[in-house]
Amino acid sequence: MCAGLGVLGAGRVVAVMALVAVVMGDSGRSAADWSCPAAVEILPCTCKVKSRGLSIACENADEAQVLTSMSVLKNRSTVLYRLMFRNFDFPRVHDYSFLGLEVQHLTMSRTNISVVEDSSLRTLALDLETLDLSYNNLKAVPTTALMHLQNLSFLNLNYNMITVLGQAVFMGLKALERLSLYNNQIRHINENAFSGIGNKLYRVNLGKNHLVDVPNLHSLSKLEVLSLSENFITTILEGSFTGLEKLDMLMLENNKLAVLEANVFNKISSLNSLNLKHNLLTNISDMAFAGLEDNLEWLEIGHNRLDHIPSHALRPLLNLRQLDLDSNRITHVMEDAFEGYGESLKFLMLNRNNIRVFLPMTFFDLHSLEWLKLSHNDLTHLTEDTVQPVLDTLTMIDLSHNPLECDCDLMWLTHWLQEFTRRETFTTMAPHTCTRRKKRTYNIIQLTASELGCPEYNVIGGSATPPPVVSALAVCLLLASLRL
DSSP states (O other), X not given: OOGGGGGTOHHHHHHHHHHHHHHHOTTSOOGGGGSOOOHHHHTTOEEEEETTEXXXXXXXXXXXXXXXXXXXXXXXXOEEEEEEEESSOOOEEOTTTTTTOEEEXXXXXXXXXXXXXXXXXXXXXXXXXXXXXXXXXXXXXXXHHHTTOTTOOEEEOOSSOOOEEOTTTTTTOTTOOEEEOOSSOOXXXXXXXXXXXOSOOOEEEOOSSOOSSOOOOTTOTTOOEEEOOSSOOOOOOTTTTTTOTTOOEEEOOSSOOOEEOTTTTTTOTTOOEEEOOSSOXXXXXXXXTTTOTTTOOEEEOOSSOOSSOOHHHHTTOTTOOEEXXXXXXOOOOOTTTTTTOTTTOOEEEOOSSOOOOOXXXXXXXXXXXXXXXXXXXXXXXXXXXXXXXXXTTOSEEEOOSSOOBOSGGGHHHHHXXXXXXXXXXXXXXXXOEEEETTTEEEEGGGOOTTTTTOTTSEEETTEEEOOOOOOHHHHHHHHHHHHO
């Protein structure tokens, strides 16, 4: 075969060599090296052949059995696309445990690991791309063991017992893109914790820890997604997010925030999505969202303690598409609460509040609204005049679980619900009901104009239509003619 290459020409030689590279795989090994050993040889582990190597899973075993299985794989110089240890006792990862193996994705989860020796992962330095050490007993980041993993792109340390991120704990991880430390016991993060890390890190999860303030992450200039959810953060200071100019999504739900002061987000003007649900917010400064005017589209402030819509703070958000204010303590909505949102707001959630009435012009400016969720409030009436400005654009309106009274004001809702059920292939909302004299409950969609007390509605083509509206001018002309 090689002797014939001389007459193929340079271009064809390159093509043939590329084909050989595909057949041999990225590591230069032949496809034959990717065949699974006999099942009995690696019990209790199992093997599957993948396009980039073998996938080995060792579960519900003991350490001695697994080490025996690993020795078989090492003797074959096996290329492992994925190696998984799960659900057995493997408390210590010894030095050079993986010598003789090439592993791209390594999972050691639910194995009670408390110690990762300094040279345990050294032989995987060039090959390892993802490392999952979740659900173990680590009390600190195994910095020395990790520092040689120059191609590691994802590190999962979820569900451990790490309490502190000290100085340069991720030193050497030049290719790291995603880091997850969810559900540890982290109370303190050194301001230089991320020094020595590469500039590719774009996603960090620090959720469900014991943080009481926003940590110093100023050096993570490429960060796009940051989760600080389920901590104990009580205050956000101006400048807390300095250096995070590319941040796109910030999750702060399930903390202890009671107040949002002015300018606390002004350093992250690229932010597109902000989640503040399940806090203790009672007050939002008029300038709280300063700096987010041009890019913020998704804002969640549900499950807080707001007794009003913070209109002055929200109005500058020129591109806001979704506003979630569900499960607050809002009792009334000012008529100009949504003034200025007409060109952008598509999804408005006001469900699970204590709203009793909407004034006639409340939705007048919402020209783009598609979803309006008003369920679980205290509404007894909602007239067609009030919702008329948004009826043409709405694809979903939810008024369920309100003490609505059965009267002519609901005729529009009957029409809308009937059209909705014809358009949708399945029911996506709870039944809409109303009561007559606060006694019997009726399904609104089934009520006729007569039953709603609207006998003046005419039935044309099977649907009820209101009588023609007589203008004030016509009435005046009629009265004038009578006087004559």
